[in-house]
Amino acid sequence: MDEPRTPAVTKDAKPPRWRAWAPYAGLLALVALPFAAQALGQAALTTLATRMVILAIAASALNIALGLGGLVSFGHAAFYGVGAYAVGILTTHGASGAPFLGFIPGSELLGVNLLAAMLASGLVAGAIGALALRTSGVQFIMITLAFAQMLFFFFVALKAYGGDDGVSMRRRNALPGLNMRDDMTFYFVSLAILAVWLGISARLFHSRFGLLLGGIRQSERRMQAIGVSTVRTRWLAFVLSGMGTGLAGGLMAVFGRFVSPDMMHWTQSGELLIMVVLGGAGTIFGPVLGAFALIGLETLLAGWTEHWQVILGPALVLMALTFRGGLARLGRRREGP
Amino acid sequence: MLKVRGLAAAYGASRVLFDISLDVGAGEVVTLLGRNGMGKTTTIRAIMGLLAAQSGSIEFKGQPVRNWPADRIARLGIGLVPEGRLIFPTLSVRENLVATAADRHGAKNPWTLARIFALFPRLDERQSQSGRTLSGGEQQMLAIGRALMTNPDLLILDEATEGLAPVIRAEIWQCLEALKAEGQSILLVDKNIAVLERLADRHHVIEKGRTIWAGARADFARDRAEVHRHVAF
Numbered sequence: 001m002d003e004p005r006t007p008a009v010t011k012d013a014k015p016p017r018w019r020a021w022a023p024y025a026g027l028l029a030l031v032a033l034p035f036a037a038q039a040l041g042q043a044a045l046t047t048l049a050t051r052m053v054i055l056a057i058a059a060s061a062l063n064i065a066l067g068l069g070g071l072v073s074f075g076h077a078a079f080y081g082v083g084a085y086a087v088g089i090l091t092t093h094g095a096s097g098a099p100f101l102g103f104i105p106g107s108e109l110l111g112v113n114l115l116a117a118m119l120a121s122g123l124v125a126g127a128i129g130a131l132a133l134r135t136s137g138v139q140f141i142m143i144t145l146a147f148a149q150m151l152f153f154f155f156v157a158l159k160a161y162g163g164d165d166g167v168s169m170r171r172r173n174a175l176p177g178l179n180m181r182d183d184m185t186f187y188f189v190s191l192a193i194l195a196v197w198l199g200i201s202a203r204l205f206h207s208r209f210g211l212l213l214g215g216i217r218q219s220e221r222r223m224q225a226i227g228v229s230t231v232r233t234r235w236l237a238f239v240l241s242g243m244g245t246g247l248a249g250g251l252m253a254v255f256g257r258f259v260s261p262d263m264m265h266w267t268q269s270g271e272l273l274i275m276v277v278l279g280g281a282g283t284i285f286g287p288v289l290g291a292f293a294l295i296g297l298e299t300l301l302a303g304w305t306e307h308w309q310v311i312l313g314p315a316l317v318l319m320a321l322t323f324r325g326g327l328a329r330l331g332r333r334r335e336g337p
Numbered sequence: 338m339l340k341v342r343g344l345a346a347a348y349g350a351s352r353v354l355f356d357i358s359l360d361v362g363a364g365e366v367v368t369l370l371g372r373n374g375m376g377k378t379t380t381i382r383a384i385m386g387l388l389a390a391q392s393g394s395i396e397f398k399g400q401p402v403r404n405w406p407a408d409r410i411a412r413l414g415i416g417l418v419p420e421g422r423l424i425f426p427t428l429s430v431r432e433n434l435v436a437t438a439a440d441r442h443g444a445k446n447p448w449t450l451a452r453i454f455a456l457f458p459r460l461d462e463r464q465s466q467s468g469r470t471l472s473g474g475e476q477q478m479l480a481i482g483r484a485l486m487t488n489p490d491l492l493i494l495d496e497a498t499e500g501l502a503p504v505i506r507a508e509i510w511q512c513l514e515a516l517k518a519e520g521q522s523i524l525l526v527d528k529n530i531a532v533l534e535r536l537a538d539r540h541h542v543i544e545k546g547r548t549i550w551a552g553a554r555a556d557f558a559r560d561r562a563e564v565h566r567h568v569a570f
Contacts, residue, residue: 211436227411
């Protein structure tokens with residue numbers, strides 16, 4: 001029961017030299033990508049990369065709960081969807097001029113709406129976490145799934161905001177000084193948000209709060225015996241994780257100018273989990289790699305055959321077996337027992 | 338500081354503790370002695386709230402803490418060094434020490450990393466090594482350091498020197514003597530009677546879940562033969 005799991009932060013492993021440069025090389029490639037796409041006449045690559053970047057934010061946020069806190073949440077699509085709906089609803093009201101619920105003014109500003117998305121998803125994560133964190137293991141997985149599905153059906157039934165059809169927005173939210181209709185601009189805005197989020201994540205992983213979560217993951221009882229309120233610590237991690245996922249959901253809503261209940265379907269939760277596990281739970285860049293690998297593979301296979309899922313499944317199994325511990329742990333010394 | 342009366346506890350249907358009483362005063366070093374399987378660790382677990390007590394009373398700093406949540410009891414000022422050490426293997430020595438550090442009651446001379454490293458110079462040398470790479474003795478020192486970093490009013494050590502080399506044991510006893518000199522209250526569960534006689538102010542002997550003998554150092558010297566009957570050394 002007390003056996004350590006894969007560590008979040010390892011001090012002993014001496015990574016090869018290229019590993020230290022890999023994040024910078026990755027960043028450089030991401031900055032160069034839209035220019036290369038333009039030069040090659042493949043503008044669609046930029047929109048694909050934007051999706052990848054946004055989902056990387058969501059996966060990285062889930063990683064705080066999963067990789068750092070050891071909380072296998074199968075309901076993070078709920079926060080992704082709530083963030084998206086917060087933006088969708090505020091934008092609709094911003095365009096019409098009528099306040100939401102009669103007193104909350106709408107907005108078409110990206111900054112305002114993304115903050116609202118984080119706030120709304122944080123509140124929902126706080127409520128779900130307060131109940132779900134009373135359980136653990138399989139029960140926790142099932143309860144988070146159940147809450148997410150409840151929200152899914154709530155929004156399907158919410159006719160005022162499109163029900164099953166969702167909400168369409170006339171134009172993307174504005175960011176003063178930038179032309180957000182331009183896909184390349186939007187890509188760089190998303191990339192900047194991802195960079196900031198990863199910076200926050202890295203700080204969190206190495207903070208005392210991160211250490212406490214690592215300790216709780218290894219043994220909750222032991223942490224309690226040292227005086228740590230484990231429930232409160234894990235709850236806070238769950239809320240932070242939900243807020244990050246909501247931010248990604250909000251950004252995705254602005255990007256596609258569309259929100260629908262599908263964003264909070266359980267398959268979306270599953271995809272986010274796959275991204276984190278594939279890339280490497282408990283690592284900072286792992287979820288980003290996972291998001292790029294999964295969306296890239298999906299797009300590649302879907303362009304090749306309509307039965308792409310038949311190939312994707314075994315491919316994922318193969319990747320999971322080959323890169324044990326995730327893509328981000330490539331080249332890292334195998335951990336001892 | 339700690340007052341336990343008539344404590345009873347069970348693991349499921351099997352009762353392990355029937356009638357445990359013990360006292361630890363401020364600045365005192367007190368022992369809990371007994372053969373293996375007599376309920377020493379269970380007593381500690383019940384005091385710490387890690388095992389539900391069925392009856393009896395546990396008072397710490399004047400507060401009835403029986404069946405409080407474990408983290409609340411610890412925060413009131415008990416630092417536990419558990420049996421088997423149980424440090425965090427993936428965290429570095431420094432991280433193990435700072436992750437749970439706290440000074441909740443405004444200690445007069447709060448513990449710092451520098452003070453811990455002065456007490457255990459071996460840990461200073463291994464600051465950035467992960468817990469799993471330490472020797473048993475070093476892990477024990479780390480577990481003690483981790484408990485001290487919470488600035489506890491009462492330090493509880495469960496079999497602190499079990500399975501350690503004699504030279505390491507001596508180092509740990511020396512450290513406990515230094516802590517005693519600073520006025521730290523300590524509850525010790527151990528079997529090393531020779532050292533305990535010199536170090537402790539008061540002893541409790543338990544057998545089959547009952548306190549069968551309790552007394553101060555002088556009483557212990559007087560009743561040595563009786564105590565030895567109940568405790569295998």
